[in-house]
Amino acid sequence: MSRNGSLALIFHTVFVIFMVAPIVVVCLVAFTPEGYLSLPTNGFSLRWFRTIADYPEFINAFWVSLWIGAVSSVIALLFAVPAALAIARHQFRGREALSALFLSPLMIPHVVLGIAFLRFFTQTGLSGTFVALLISHVIVVFPFALRLTLAAATGMDRSVEMAAVSLGANSWTLFRRVTLPLILPGVVSGWALAFIQSFDEVTMTVFLAAPGIETLPVRMFLYIQDNIDPLVTSVSASVIVITMLALILLDRFYGLERVLAGHSDRGR
């Protein structure tokens, strides 16, 4: 580790403050006793946290978000893993085109995607269903799942697989016992990134959500269109706490560094 100079230290401090300040402000405002957005000056109150209970649609939206995020990222990986293995190790006609197609959702603005999906789902009669929302999220998070899986698959030593084959492993055993464990860090990172992407998505989802299947960001977005009160801050604060708890648990049981950096070193 190189020691930081004082200038660098100041820069990093300012940078961290800049990054964290909005989150801190939101969390502070969540504890205001007032009926409007303000920093709590006359003591702290849990009033706005209690209010969440009066809006079951927020809680419902949270579960929808969780489900959509979890399921869409898993489905995306079911396609991303074989795709990544094929792209990483085989030369075939249309390989580049396929790779570009898989990553194309990154290049299209989510507003455009939202309108396109709305039109498509209306035509096919899927509009306003959970399935429609799920399909759109799978497509949007797919590039994230693919990129990290691809990185892991590309960096893998092929001779390890050859060794397994020479020892008598058939294709399925090879995948289950050797290939998958070796690319697992990339797969888990891909899943985490895809989940976060799905959980965060609002621009596109706002076009596709229907009453009862709104995701949390959409619900909040719609809420602040009509109301200006600290309820969204208390909801945000709750989500932040839940996320932090999840990360702590993840770190305890799996190791955060491996999830975020896709390290293949399995520290047992």
Add this chain to the structure above:
Amino acid sequence: MSFLELNGVCKRFGDHVAVEDINLSVTKGEFISLLGPSGCGKTTTLQMIAGFVDPSAGAICLNGRDLGSVKPSKRGLGIVFQSYALFPHMTAAENIAFGLEMRGVPRAERELRVRDALVMVGLDGYADRHPRRMSGGQQQRVALARALVIKPDVLLLDEPLSNLDAKLREDMQIELRQIQRSIGTTTVLVTHDQTEAMALSDRIVVMSKGRIEQIGTPHETYEKPASAFVSQFLGKTNEFPGEVDRHAASPRLVAGSCHWPAPAGVTGPVTVTVRPEKVGFGGETHNGLKARITNRIFQGNHWLFQCETECGPAIVVRQNTGEAQPTEGENVRLVWRAEDMGVRPRGAGR
């Protein structure tokens, strides 16, 4: 009685010919090396035996059975890779047990055989270690145990020692040879290291540009190289231009100021080759090349002399026997026995 046989095996990648017309038969229990510089097709040949690369032409037979339609997973060969290719998420014991598991060996017998294999490579006590917590040499041993525990018909070694440091490599060479001798597994080693090939093999297959240059025992290939390539690739060699003169009273071979009776079969301009350690220093009256010593390098058990002869540069290696050796700048005569000398028509070979 050949056990492993390659008949007219070729491999082309597009226009590039990687391996051309390889014919080789290996007897049971033999240790054979494919030796050559990188890009000579030795690894491709090994991969064709293993089944990871399909030959463009020719057939590979093992124990009388054509391997052409046999999948790599069904060939029953043990392979040790240059990178060891251990399963990083498994312990040493799990790595070794993998092949036995694939063969459906019951757990009790599996554990027994894994333990024996670990003992064989001198790693008892390391069963529960993960590869990343082992040294290169230890990983190498695990890889060897993993390949041998399935009792393969043929053991294929792909540059297995090239990632080890020099000292360890020598130890492993000896150990590898002992293990191979004691269990008698037919072994094919791919290497670019001629000392390794010589130390380990019963026979060496010298390859260049996808073709076999020579097949022979280490001694044969060194002492009687079949081509200029072989003599240059296996150890160092001195080359001088010469001439076979059959018009003189008695036919003779002339190089610089010395001459020998003409060898049979060649005439006209020739290249004379002689190994550095076969060259000695003689006095002015001797039949030898005039030379001046430009450099004298002490290398512990031997001296290395760089000389400028009347026929071009040469090197001489003398054992450090304690005798006085010529000094730098001294004029000497380089002498050697006629039978230690190779003669081939000039321009041939390469």
